[in-house]
Amino acid sequence: MTTQDWNQKFDRIYIHQSSANTPVALRFQEIFQNKVQIINGNPPDLIKGKLSASQFLISKRQVFLTPFQGQFFKKCPGFHKGMACCNYFVLNLGFQCDMDCSYCYLQSFINSNYLTIYTNIDDALNELDSFESLKNKPLRVGTGEVIDSLSLDPLTMYSHDLIAFFKKYPNWKLEFKTKSNYVDQFLNQEHAGNVIVSWSINPPFIVDNEEHGTASFDERLLAAEKCVAHGYPISFHIDPMIWHPDWKVNYTYLVEQITQRFTPQQIPYLSVGALRYQPEQKNIMRERFGGSSLVTQAETFLSRDGKLRYDYDLRTEMFNHILNAFKSYDPLWKIFMCMETPETWINTLGHSPHREDSLKDLFQPIQKKMTQIETDAIST
Amino acid sequence: MAYSMFFTDKWDLITLPFKPRQSCFSKARVEWKGIVLNNLDNPDQPIIDLSDQDIHELLVDLFGPLSFIELAELKKACLEQQLLGPEQLHWPRLLELNDFIGSDRHIEILETLSLMPSSFHQWAFDRKLAPQELMPLNSLAPTLLTSCYWDNFLSLSPTRSEGRLLIDLIVDLSLIKNALPEQTLASHPADWLKELGRIRYPQQTQRDQNSSVPSAWPQFAKVQTVRQGDRRVHKMQIDFYDAEDLQKKLERLQLINAQQQLEESEASSNKSWQ
Numbered sequence: 001m002t003t004q005d006w007n008q009k010f011d012r013i014y015i016h017q018s019s020a021n022t023p024v025a026l027r028f029q030e031i032f033q034n035k036v037q038i039i040n041g042n043p044p045d046l047i048k049g050k051l052s053a054s055q056f057l058i059s060k061r062q063v064f065l066t067p068f069q070g071q072f073f074k075k076c077p078g079f080h081k082g083m084a085c086c087n088y089f090v091l092n093l094g095f096q097c098d099m100d101c102s103y104c105y106l107q108s109f110i111n112s113n114y115l116t117i118y119t120n121i122d123d124a125l126n127e128l129d130s131f132e133s134l135k136n137k138p139l140r141v142g143t144g145e146v147i148d149s150l151s152l153d154p155l156t157m158y159s160h161d162l163i164a165f166f167k168k169y170p171n172w173k174l175e176f177k178t179k180s181n182y183v184d185q186f187l188n189q190e191h192a193g194n195v196i197v198s199w200s201i202n203p204p205f206i207v208d209n210e211e212h213g214t215a216s217f218d219e220r221l222l223a224a225e226k227c228v229a230h231g232y233p234i235s236f237h238i239d240p241m242i243w244h245p246d247w248k249v250n251y252t253y254l255v256e257q258i259t260q261r262f263t264p265q266q267i268p269y270l271s272v273g274a275l276r277y278q279p280e281q282k283n284i285m286r287e288r289f290g291g292s293s294l295v296t297q298a299e300t301f302l303s304r305d306g307k308l309r310y311d312y313d314l315r316t317e318m319f320n321h322i323l324n325a326f327k328s329y330d331p332l333w334k335i336f337m338c339m340e341t342p343e344t345w346i347n348t349l350g351h352s353p354h355r356e357d358s359l360k361d362l363f364q365p366i367q368k369k370m371t372q373i374e375t376d377a378i379s380t
Numbered sequence: 381m382a383y384s385m386f387f388t389d390k391w392d393l394i395t396l397p398f399k400p401r402q403s404c405f406s407k408a409r410v411e412w413k414g415i416v417l418n419n420l421d422n423p424d425q426p427i428i429d430l431s432d433q434d435i436h437e438l439l440v441d442l443f444g445p446l447s448f449i450e451l452a453e454l455k456k457a458c459l460e461q462q463l464l465g466p467e468q469l470h471w472p473r474l475l476e477l478n479d480f481i482g483s484d485r486h487i488e489i490l491e492t493l494s495l496m497p498s499s500f501h502q503w504a505f506d507r508k509l510a511p512q513e514l515m516p517l518n519s520l521a522p523t524l525l526t527s528c529y530w531d532n533f534l535s536l537s538p539t540r541s542e543g544r545l546l547i548d549l550i551v552d553l554s555l556i557k558n559a560l561p562e563q564t565l566a567s568h569p570a571d572w573l574k575e576l577g578r579i580r581y582p583q584q585t586q587r588d589q590n591s592s593v594p595s596a597w598p599q600f601a602k603v604q605t606v607r608q609g610d611r612r613v614h615k616m617q618i619d620f621y622d623a624e625d626l627q628k629k630l631e632r633l634q635l636i637n638a639q640q641q642l643e644e645s646e647a648s649s650n651k652s653w654q
Binding site for chain 1: 556559610
């Protein structure tokens with residue numbers, strides 16, 4: 001992306017005075033120049049609360065750089081009772097995404113009309129440093145929960161700080177989860193082999209129709225190949241799978257592409273998940289995408305966890321299709337299901353993830369081993 | 381709030397065509413900057429000029445807390461008569477004074493509702509629908525908001541939950557090209573829900589219809605397949621004469637169940653990827 005491209009992406013940038021001299025703020029000032037305003041406090045038109053469809057769109061085009069005052073390190077939302085959990089923790093270094101997928105849960109989650117980037121990454125890393133008893137545990141940390149891990153990385157360059165930090169903790173794994181192809185900026189960084197670069201991926205038909213403003217299917221695979229060439233483990237999250245008349249053909253193509261271009265040794269695990277969303281998200285999706293999206297057309301029903309999902313049997317059929325397709329190429333592919341009920345696991349794999357040899361590492365409960373202080377801190 | 385009252389005898393006042401569904405607190409007509417806020421039936425009532433008051437607080441004092449539907453009717457009156465524009469009436473504040481969130485989303489629903497027939501307002505008011513339940517209407521094309529489709533809806537007098545589900549289906553189908561039927565012959569909301577559900581979920585309806593109830597069940601067990609959220613479940617009904625009869629039937633069911641479990645475990649052990 002050139003400076004001009006970045007300038008077309010964002011209309012205005014506010015930087016909190018206390019952050020003005022941070023490396024990330026200085027880079028923004030250099031690139032966006034007259035679009036930048038240094039302020040003491042919040043942006044003048046800051047909205048706190050549920051956004052309308054038009055406000056949501058605006059929130060992707062204006063940026064606020066500010067220090068974050070709360071807890072950076074949190075449990076993945078998949079920790080809900082009744083869901084099989086893969087011990088994933090999230091480190092939020094910002095809030096809102098510059099891309100625009102029709103199914104994105106941020107549509108009903110975002111409560112600010114600014115894409116916010118936290119400038120105090122040092123505080124975030126200090127917080128991680130403070131979790132003494134977790135240092136030898138197989139912790140998995142991701143930065144792509146409420147903001148894409150890499151789509152703004154050429155601006156923030158946070159990948160450099162994170163890769164250097166995780167070199168100190170070889171038992172921990174850091175996951176960059178993205179739908180962009182921005183990897184060049186960190187490829188030459190020295191790493192400990194514990195930084196997994198992962199792509200949320202769907203067949204080209206879904207990428208083109210539902211994942212607006214993201215890198216194309218081929219661009220993502222090319223970026224993944226670059227990472228492999230530089231020794232980074234990679235992963236793919238085939239999530240959310242979206243039903244459409246040609247879903248079997250299109251998802252088979254996706255599996256073919258991954259299996260032809262990568263080996264199970266280069267990809268420690270893959271995950272699959274099917275379309276799911278909170279009922280209130282349906283309203284803003286309908287307002288924004290009408291009836292033309294496969295997501296608003298989807299035949300979804302209320303699931304036990306309160307989310308709208310495809311029929312249980314259809315989900316199982318979709319997961320089976322992916323699992324069988326991968327295993328038909330090589331039984332060594334490790335695949336797990338994201339945010340699914342134990343019943344779905346049992347129906348698909350024949351048993352719970354805790355009993356699947358290839359996935360034991362991911363699903364082994366580590367919470368009981370933590371000190372109470374850390375458990376409390378993480379759960380807030 | 382205590383007001384200093386100034387009675388006026390102006391003749392060039394405009395009356396806001398709005399009446400709350402509960403009675404108005406004031407017996408006198410209240411003027412605010414040339415607008416009579418309370419549309420009393422008796423035009424001979426004296427007029428009090430309270431133009432120096434804050435309009436938002438004045439409206440709350442005059443009408444009491446308004447329901448969401450009443451606020452939509454107030455919005456409609458303001459829009460139709462081009463009175464109390466945004467420079468005078470700040471809707472987020474008025475919403476908050478009436479115990480609603482003053483968000484753009486809520487204001488959009490008020491505007492949507494203001495286009496809908498008053499008979500729909502009456503139904504939504506009677507059924508106490510929350511803003512969240514009315515939010516799907518924001519996606520409807522204006523022509524559908526004003527269409528006689530709602531006569532059909534109201535003639536069936538749906539309950540709150542039936543209405544909520546019907547609105548969701550109507551909105552979904554209106555967005556999918558040519559999917560919304562022009563009218564229904566259903567005489568009960570539940571029938572209409574089934575009818576619209578079949579159109580909205582064609583794939584799933586077909587899958588549900590094709591799903592076979594295990595045929596091994598004995599005749600005394602009436603087994604029916606129904607949808608519960610994202611799962612298809614089988615409901616079994618057993619009639620029995622006495623305890624002995626029940627015991628016999630349960631034993632027979634246990635035997636069949638054990639046989640089915642054995643078949644299932646054999647099938648699952650054949651799964652190829654393990």
